[in-house]
Structure formats: structure tokens, C-alpha cells
Amino acid sequence: MPITASAVTHWADNPWSRGSWSLIGRHGSPADRATLGTPIRDRIRLAGEATHPTRAGMTHGAHEQGIEAAAWAAGHGHRDVTVIGAGMAGLGAAQHLRARGITTRVLEARHRTGGRTTGTDVGGFTFDLGANWLQQYDDNVLARLAEKLALPVVPTAFGSGLDDLERQLRARLAAAPEHASVADVLAAWPAPPAALRRLVDSEIVMDTGADLGWLSARHGFEPGVGDGDRWIIGSYQRLVDHLADGLDIRLGTPVRTITDTADGVSVDGLRTDAVIVTVPIGALPDITFTPALPAAHRTALGHLGMGRVEKIILRATDRFWPHTGYFRIHGPTDGAISEWLDATDADGTPTLVGLLAGPWLDTLWTGTDHDITTRVLTDVLHAAA
Ligand SMILES: Cc1cc2nc3c(=O)[nH]c(=O)nc-3n(C[C@H](O)[C@H](O)[C@H](O)COP(=O)(O)OP(=O)(O)OC[C@H]3O[C@@H](n4cnc5c(N)ncnc54)[C@H](O)[C@@H]3O)c2cc1C
Structure with missing residues (x-):
């Protein structure tokens, strides 16, 4: 071999x-992502990739949400902010806070930074284990950072544009009833052509990793892939290392509890003015919130899932x-x-x-x-x- x-x-x-990344199930919509990112009692904010209404599941969307949450915390006058998770969202948040002179620390469960954006040595060179491409390249804050750092990037040609069948598929998904799944749309297709299933596998299963009976027909196929995507020679790790530089990051520190009382929040007993939580929605149930997350956030979470x-x-x-x-x-x-x-x-x-x-x-x-x-x-x- x-x-x-x-x-x-x-x-x-x-x-x-x-x-791998968050998805919208049949009962959900992008509004659930926006709800999830709504501040909680002006002291807690969820801010990972899952909270971006239009750029979810991507590194630059995560990073934007982290910065947005940090701007919210700064805008509320919080002087000591704890960030949970050292992925693209958490690093973006912490850098933004640090630049404004706000005391900040990042609590990270793993013994490394980067989250789902991480490189590893494979036979003498570093390759990405998580995110591979800078997607939506022309309108991507991390692509601009890669350019500033002069990182070498390689464009990927994903193949020909939309053909007739793909146009039909997209039109049927967009016109589906609000709570229909992708599988419902396929089942209702009159005389489906032989090529349909392969198209669905290439375009939807590959881009989501979802169960099609669960995935929202209208909202499950979110934009992102194939829009001038480029990959970084030497991996995303080069961006992660740059963004982590100078931050107070406490590795190997899994957060278990976030308790909000009248005079502040505590994270596993550590007092802080505000918390920005960037953990993936798949890992969120392992954190106990007291009081519980608001009903609107819980409903939104119930409509989302991980592929x-x-x-x-x-x-x-x-x-x-x-x-x-x-x-x-x-x-x-x-x-x-x-x-x-x-x-x-x-x-x-x-x-x-x-x-x-x-x-x-x-x-x-x-x-x-x-x-x-x-x-x-x-x-x-x-x-x-
Ligand atoms: C295989 C794969 C391929 C992908 N390809 C692409 C791509 O090509 N382009 C693209 O843009 N995106 C891609 N993505 C998606 C992209 O990686 C994510 O959307 C993005 O990295 C998410 O960033 P984040 O900061 O929201 O979450 P994360 O990167 O997951 O960061 C959250 C951090 O929280 C930590 N954490 C979790 N629980 C706790 C806890 N209890 N206490 C403390 N810390 C905790 C985690 O360890 C993690 O470091 C891919 C993902 C995967 C898995």
C-alpha cells in the first residue's frame, strides 16, 4: 500500500x-439562529457558528458572531468578560475585547486552541482536520486576515454551475411547505429522474451530513459552499495561532456550570461581568445554566442539530x-x-x-x-x- x-x-x-456543523431541522428556520444569539439578561450570550443567520456552519460566520458578541458586551459596559471556547468565535470575541482594554479570559475544554478549525502534522506537513476552505472568499473576514498574513491559498474548482435538475431541486425545496423535510420533497417528486438521488447526495448530503428526513427542505440547504472557496497551504492553524496570540487562554478547562445571580455571573464558581458562550450546539447540553436558558433559546435549540x-x-x-x-x-x-x-x-x-x-x-x-x-x-x- x-x-x-x-x-x-x-x-x-x-x-x-x-x-461537524449546525443545521436547520424541518421545524426550524434561520430565525432560530438569530434567537439563539439573543442576549440573555444582558449578561450571557451564545455566539458560535450556529448563531449566524446567514453564514452558519462556517469559520468566518463563527468569527463574525464572536466579534458581534464582544461588541455587545463592551457596549453594555462590562469590564470583565469570560469567553467559553477557543475556536474562531471565541478567539474573535477575546481579541475584540482585549483591544478595548476589557479584562478577558478564554476557558477551553480541549488541550489545544482552534476548535473545529485545527491543523495537524500528517507526514511532515500540517493539514486541516476541521474546516478546509475559506468559503465566500470575496466577502470573508478570515480571507482578508489570511491575505494580511500573506498565507498561500489555493482555489478549488468544484465543477460546473447549476444544471436544469439542480435548478428544479432548489425550486422545489424553496417552495416546500414550511415544516417539510428534504425527504418529503423527494418523496413527492413526480417521476424522479435517475440522476436526482446522486444530485441530492452530492449537493445536500455532502454539504450537511444530515438525515434528510430531519433536514428542513426550505432552510436546510444554506449558502456557503462553492463560492470561490480557497484552502490554506499550512492549514487554518496559521490563522488560529495568530488570533490566539497574546490572549489569556486556559486550556483543559471544560466549563460545567454558568450561574446568573442578581450581582453577576459565575462560571464554575469564577465571578465575571458577562459570559460569551461559543461551544458547538452539540456540546451545549453538557453545560448547566442556572436559571435555565430562556424558553425561546431552548425552542430554537430544539429546531437545530449537528450534521x-x-x-x-x-x-x-x-x-x-x-x-x-x-x-x-x-x-x-x-x-x-x-x-x-x-x-x-x-x-x-x-x-x-x-x-x-x-x-x-x-x-x-x-x-x-x-x-x-x-x-x-x-x-x-x-x-x-
Ligand atoms: C470536517 C469539517 C469540515 C469543515 N469544513 C469547513 C470549511 O471548509 N469551511 C468553513 O468555513 N467551515 C468548515 N467547517 C465548519 C467550521 O469548522 C465551524 O463552523 C467553525 O470552526 C466553528 O467555530 P466556533 O468557534 O463556532 O466553534 P468551535 O470551533 O467548535 O469552537 C468551540 C470551542 O468550544 C470548546 N468547548 C466545547 N465545550 C466546551 C466546554 N464545556 N467548556 C469549554 N470549552 C468548550 C471546543 O473545544 C471548541 O474549541 C468544517 C467543520 C468540520 C468539522
């Missing part, structure tokens, strides 16, 4: 994420895969889908970055990382070659 190094992710099993997309990075002695650039491989069953980025540009060593979603994960993602790698090579890549 020509593999020289590999890495496999487990975002769905990880207690600090429990999934499941996992990643594999393969370094090899030669390019044994079927295509260069960007390509997709469909699985043997409906919903089994993967996308692949030839990332050899990183350092010249043949490198493939894969994202997998749908029922394939149930069969491929079991056992050790070595087992998973072997199965992906045999059942996905060699089967497609």
Missing part, C-alpha cells in the same frame, strides 16, 4: 463538538487516485457520498483530503484509525479507480 501517513477525524464522537461529516487525510508515494483537482465518489447505497481534494500542492508530496458523509460512515468509520484508512482505500478509492 503506497500510504506513508494518514489522519482520520471523529467529530461526531468528540464530546466538545458532537458533530456528521468526517475527514481523512492520506499521504502517499504516488497519486493512485482516479482524478486530480477536486472530485466526488458515490457509494453503493443512496446517501453514501465522499468528496476528495488533491492537496499535493501543499508540499509536493502526493496528498488526498477526503470528506465522507451519509450511511458510508456507519460502515467505514468503525474500529481503529488504521481499520478506517484500510476500508476507505479498499471500498472507496480503489473501488472507484
Whole structure:
């Protein structure tokens, strides 16, 4: 086997994420994201990617929400603010507060910064385990930061634009009844063409990692992917390290309780004026709020969920895969889908970055990382070659 190094992710099993990114279920709408980000008694604010009404599930949306929450805290005159989570939202918030002379500390459960934006060494070079692309590149605050830092970025050509079938699919999703799921729309399609299921897998399952019976038809397919996306040679970690610089970040500090009383908030007993909570919605139930989160926030949370997309990075002695650039491989069953980025540009060593979603994960993602790698090579890549 020509593999020289590999890495496999487990975002769905990880207690600090429990999934890949947030999604809108059939009973929800973007208004739930806005509700979730509404300040609570002027002292607590939720601010991760899930709270962005139009740029959810993306690093720059998370970062914008962190900055927005910090501006809110500063605007209320809070002088000591605790930020929970050192991902793109938390780092954005803490930098903004620090720049305004407000005392701030970041409490982070993991023993590293970055959250779902993190690089790791795979065979001598750093690759992204989480976020891969700077999406919506022309209107992306982190893309501007990458440019300022002169980070090398590579554009990805995701393929041809919208064809007729995709236009029809989008129109039917947009016109679906308010609480319909994507699966409802597919079931109601008169004489669905053979290509429909593959299109749904490529465009919706791959971009969400969702159960289509749960995902909102109208709102589940949110904008973002394929809008001039570029990936960073050397990984997002270079942005994370820059943003973390100079901050008071307490790693290995999982927060369990947030208690709001008449004279201030306490986070696991630590008194502070205000709290900005950026943990993924999958990890939020592990924090006990006293009093409980307001009913509107709880309802909004009930309408949102986390999708499941996992990643594999393969370094090899030669390019044994079927295509260069960007390509997709469909699985043997409906919903089994993967996308692949030839990332050899990183350092010249043949490198493939894969994202997998749908029922394939149930069969491929079991056992050790070595087992998973072997199965992906045999059942996905060699089967497609
Ligand atoms: C496989 C994958 C691919 C992706 N691809 C892209 C992409 O190409 N482009 C893109 O823009 N986005 C992508 N995303 C999404 C993007 O990574 C996220 O939207 C973004 O990083 C979220 O930032 P955040 O700060 O809201 O949350 P996070 O990055 O998750 O940060 C939250 C932090 O809170 C910490 N935490 C959790 N619970 C606690 C607790 N109890 N106490 C203290 N700390 C806690 C976590 O450890 C974490 O560090 C991808 C995500 C995944 C998983």
C-alpha cells in the first residue's frame, strides 16, 4: 500500500463538538439562529457558528458572531468578560475585547486552541482536520486576515454551475411547505429522474451530513459552499495561532456550570461581568445554566442539530487516485457520498483530503484509525479507480 501517513477525524464522537456543523431541522428556520444569539439578561450570550443567520456552519460566520458578541458586551459596559471556547468565535470575541482594554479570559475544554478549525502534522506537513476552505472568499473576514498574513491559498474548482435538475431541486425545496423535510420533497417528486438521488447526495448530503428526513427542505440547504472557496497551504492553524496570540487562554478547562445571580455571573464558581458562550450546539447540553436558558433559546435549540461529516487525510508515494483537482465518489447505497481534494500542492508530496458523509460512515468509520484508512482505500478509492 503506497500510504506513508494518514489522519482520520471523529467529530461526531468528540464530546466538545458532537458533530461537524449546525443545521436547520424541518421545524426550524434561520430565525432560530438569530434567537439563539439573543442576549440573555444582558449578561450571557451564545455566539458560535450556529448563531449566524446567514453564514452558519462556517469559520468566518463563527468569527463574525464572536466579534458581534464582544461588541455587545463592551457596549453594555462590562469590564470583565469570560469567553467559553477557543475556536474562531471565541478567539474573535477575546481579541475584540482585549483591544478595548476589557479584562478577558478564554476557558477551553480541549488541550489545544482552534476548535473545529485545527491543523495537524500528517507526514511532515500540517493539514486541516476541521474546516478546509475559506468559503465566500470575496466577502470573508478570515480571507482578508489570511491575505494580511500573506498565507498561500489555493482555489478549488468544484465543477460546473447549476444544471436544469439542480435548478428544479432548489425550486422545489424553496417552495416546500414550511415544516417539510428534504425527504418529503423527494418523496413527492413526480417521476424522479435517475440522476436526482446522486444530485441530492452530492449537493445536500455532502454539504450537511444530515438525515434528510430531519433536514428542513426550505432552510436546510444554506449558502456557503462553492463560492470561490480557497484552502490554506499550512492549514487554518496559521490563522488560529495568530488570533490566539497574546490572549489569556486556559486550556483543559471544560466549563460545567454558568450561574446568573442578581450581582453577576459565575462560571464554575469564577465571578465575571458577562459570559460569551461559543461551544458547538452539540456540546451545549453538557453545560448547566442556572436559571435555565430562556424558553425561546431552548425552542430554537430544539429546531437545530449537528450534521456528521468526517475527514481523512492520506499521504502517499504516488497519486493512485482516479482524478486530480477536486472530485466526488458515490457509494453503493443512496446517501453514501465522499468528496476528495488533491492537496499535493501543499508540499509536493502526493496528498488526498477526503470528506465522507451519509450511511458510508456507519460502515467505514468503525474500529481503529488504521481499520478506517484500510476500508476507505479498499471500498472507496480503489473501488472507484
Ligand atoms: C470536517 C469539517 C469540515 C469543515 N469544513 C469547513 C470549511 O471548509 N469551511 C468553513 O468555513 N467551515 C468548515 N467547517 C465548519 C467550521 O469548522 C465551524 O463552523 C467553525 O470552526 C466553528 O467555530 P466556533 O468557534 O463556532 O466553534 P468551535 O470551533 O467548535 O469552537 C468551540 C470551542 O468550544 C470548546 N468547548 C466545547 N465545550 C466546551 C466546554 N464545556 N467548556 C469549554 N470549552 C468548550 C471546543 O473545544 C471548541 O474549541 C468544517 C467543520 C468540520 C468539522
